Amino acid sequence: MLVRDVAVQVTGHDEIDRGTEATDLAVSLGLAIRTARKASRLTLSELARRTGLSQSFLSQAENGHTVPSVLNLHAIARALGTTAHELLSHTEDEVTLSRVDAGVVFEASPGATMRRCARRGGAMAANEITAGPGVAAESATEHPGEEFVYVLEGSLDVEVGAATYRLGAGDVVYYSATVRHRWFNSADVPCRFLITSTPPF
Known part of the structure; x- marks a missing residue:
């Protein structure tokens, strides 16, 4: 069974900055998924079977062309023996600041959105x-x-x-x-x- 997925949404005032942030997230998350998959010695088809997501979608995610919904990101993380938080934590800065009117917003459930309040691992x-x-x-x-x-x-x-x-x-x-x-x-x-x-x- 294939699970529905949605692309990332971005909020904020500056269109260029919003596009840059969304692109950076997609690329860094894709790299994290690919790295974790290879470390687990799984092929894309094996990951697709474990998650119920299509192989083409997983390929798009790894290549930074889309960002999985929160639900599907958790499914990918579980299949790879890690957590969604670890896959998303692309910075280890001592302090991260999340402004209320800017940042990447994910689908938490149909009709609900999620804003990450911390980008660092911890x-x-x-x-x-x-x-x-x-x-x-x-x-x-x-x-x-x-x-x-x-x-x-x-x-x-x-x-x-x-x-x-x-x-x-x-x-x-x-x-x-x-x-x-x-x-x-x-x-x-x-x-x-x-x-x-x-x-x-």
Whole structure:
């Protein structure tokens, strides 16, 4: 089964800078995927079989012509024995600055976007999600480590195991990420929230 994928979106005011940032990301991510695939001694066809993505799409991603959605990037990373965070971490600067009105935005789920809040490799990953009304994470997930969700605007339901927590602006839920979890916006207005995971997955 092939998984739908989308190209990267870019936000910001300067069209040239936006294009440059998106191109740089696509090229560096493509190189990281190719390097990890070769280190794993996998062919493109083997990676396609493991991820459910087409071989032609994976080739385009490796060549820097497209950027996988968040869901598919996680699938690629798992197949390569690494994490999406590691593949995306193309800088080891001591400090990275992410301006609110600039940067690369990924599809988190249909109807939801994700802005990475840190580009460097490290012990944690922080991402800002904006989810439209009625939008949910595509699937529940579980992974090593811990995670917390902080709601910035709107309201959000977070399902952790058998319990569901309704969060409003300023509310935080903290849980073991080894427990199956999923978020969904059941309200009729958008929700914006921060997810921080350690270690990043």
